[in-house]
Amino acid sequence: EQYLWLTPAAFLLYYVIIATFIYVIYTYRKGKTEMKHKLELEYRLRLKEEKLHEEKLEFFTNIAHELQTPLTLIMGSVEHQKQQQASTDPSNDVLGLVHQQASRLAYLIEQLMEFRKAEEGHLQPQLQLMNASGFFSSIASLFIHFRESNRVQYTYEIEEGITMNGDPDKLEKIVFNLLSNAFKYTSHGEKIHFRVYRNPVTSALEISVANSGHDIPSAEMEKLFDKFFTGNTPRKFSSGLGLAFTKQLVELLGGTISAYCRDNWAFFNISFPLPQQKAVTDISIAPVHPSLLIRTIAKEPGSKQLISAAANNKSTLLQSLEDNRPIILIVEDEAPIRQLIRTLLGEHYLVYEAANGKEALDCMTRFIPHLIITDVMMEDMDGLELCKQVKNIPDTCHVPVLMLSARGTIDQQHEGYDAGADAYLPKPFHNEHLLGRVKQLLSNRQRLHDYFRSKATIAGNLPQGMDDTDRRFICSLVEIITADLENCELDATHLETGMAMSRMQLYRKIKTISGMTPAEFIRNVRLQKAAELLETTKLTVSEIFFQTGFNNQSYFFREFKKKYQRSPNEYRAANKVESSL
Known part of the structure; x- marks a missing residue:
């Protein structure tokens, strides 16, 4: 009889034990090697990160050294100029703001220099x-x-x-x-x-x-x-x-x-x-x-201009009662930047302010601006989210948005344009550059107003580059008007019902896109349709003004001549001559 420890089953057990032991040893050594490699890799990454930090500090410290001389000249010159001027001089407000911001920069540079000293162990307390x-x-x-x-x-x-x-x-x-x-x-x-x-x-x-x-x-x-x-x-x-x-x-x-x-x-x-x-x-x-x-x-700003956005908005609201200048909404969380932009634009435009995107949207429930100038990085709601919401709200989608940001890379600018921005201006910006962009964006809107007053909106030839939402809005509006054109009682109330908008919403939207009131827009469509009928049909002038919803011939003649500088008969005759040529 064979001994138990010499049986095939025993040898199989020996083999399993030895294999398990070898596997455990191998796994342990492999894990130890991997752990060592991981720790070494982490150590190298940490060294690389520390080196990167050191390079950053060295770079910024060198820049700080270079900035100290021009900053000293700026602060000294501003202080001297302030001392030379009377305390009541309005330019003292601006000089005070410049001095305060230069001091802020000096403080940051001082911190950077001392941080570097502390890193090297050279900073000592003076108790x-x-x-x-x-x-x-x-x-x-x-x-x-x-x-x-x-x-x-x-x-x-x-x-x-x-x-x-x-x-x-x-x-x-x-x-x-x-x-x-x-x-x-x-x-x-x-x-x-x-x-x-x-x-x-x-x-x-x-x-x-x-x-x-x-x-x-x-x-x-x-x-x-x-x-x-x-x-x-x-x-x-x-x-x-x-x-x-x-x-x-x-x-x-x-x-x-x-x-x-x-x-x-x-x-x-x-x-x-x-x-x-x-x-x-x-x-x-x-x-x-x-x-x-x-x-x-x-220091508390000595300038009377550097007050809360709400106080400035109240002042602007009072001005707007007797002023029809374009409205600009500045959305910026830094009050000094708002003051600078307001000072630059205040002479030519009515300027409202908001400290973040939420405040801006709240402002736009009370008025629709002709242009929005917004920072990108803000608390509560940033400029990108604000721009997206503005462009997705029917009442405001037509309003051009100019973005200001210290984030000036190509990718960051693309992010702004993807959100719907019409223009992007990196900080710091030149005053003339900002004024030029504002003027350009508002001029584009004015050209659109002029186009609506001079060109036909019923023939489908709306201007190229017009916002799709605005285009659909105008087409729907014209469709409602032309469907009931013969009705001489057609007015803004019919448009409110057809467009499912409140009176104020409708007025703001039409006024902002076309520059006309709803009544002026309806009259404009009637006159354009009358001009089209004079060109393409043999209907009499009396038939045409009835078909286009006018019930007073003298009123029709007066408004037609005001728009086309010719009477209806002269307009028909002139267009026949032009077509024959």
Whole structure:
């Protein structure tokens, strides 16, 4: 009898065990090799990404160096010019705006230079004993006037009597960056709260900036402090270098910073170690105030023109009661840009404003502009979505749209044209270029008005390049009129019923496309049909004016001569001569 361990079944089991062992060893070694290769690849990619960041920083730092000299000349020249002019001079408003924006650019360049120093380990804190409560209160108060212009609820709470050894320059940049970020990316009607206090448990100085209206994934919140992070939630928070620089400054001062979302609020919390100190009582501690650069950037506009869009729209509405200039709607979230465009166009056009696409659509329920000038990147509704909606609404599809954007690549411009834009102007733009494009777009509309007044609309020869929606609208309108042309009581009410539109909608649409009121449009079609009958039939003039819905011969003769500069009989005779030739 054969031993059990020498049977074929036993050898098969041995084979399976050995094969399994070899397979496990092979799989383990393969997995280990793949993991090593993956880690090495990730390491190389990380090195490549770091190198790319370094190259970006080096590039931007070099540009910043080059910009410092011309920027110094600009700011110095503007300051000198302001000092030379009287405070009541209207040009001081423009100079003030230029100086404020130049200061903003100087601040960005300064941040970039310091960020580079921090990256290389050359940025050192300059500590001094300071009244932290008074310092942070001064910075917080700089943002009060933004409540109205941004239409947000801004509150701040600063605990009294806090002193610290701190670096005013770097603390100023930290708080200013966070508050600027909050105001920039908080929608209308939302809340911003700034708080500074001493934590009773840890004896740390706590700084908190919170704003409502945000629900960003935790994974993205953690990456907000990464250099050049853009994320998948556009227009929610600044990426680039602003927050990365803020984190560097916080850590340079020995603090920590964190960001998270909770209950539709975004929180940015900073903590600095703060030794137990008595409240500020020593008058020898000199007060520290925000820098001149920060005060200039955050300064409330002295210009009376830089007020809310709603206030400007009320003023324009009052002007429109006695003014028939073309209406232009500016849609731009940056108030200084709106002011610039309004200043350029205000002399020749009635200018309304909106801060985003939603506000623009709301404005267009009250009036239809002759032209829309819109930025692309905006909160709530961007320019692309606005353009799509404008072109899909029957009341507004004929309105030309001019897009302005810093995104000036060919692909980005194609994106604008695909949305229905009639023209695209990259920022920064020259004033004359903008004025020329506006004039061109409005001239095209005026030529269309002239065409409708001079050419026939009943023969199907509508102008080439006319919007398809507008073409269908006019054809339907003419079809309704010609079907009941002999009815002398045909008026706008019949058109409202036939087109299923309200009186105001019909009036706006006809007026904008043709430049005529509904009554003028009906009369124009009657006269064009009368001219056609005079050319192609032997009907008498009396028969023709009855067939075209006129019930008063003298009125028919007067209106016909006004349009064609000839009486009906002279028109028929002239066309017979022309046809015989």
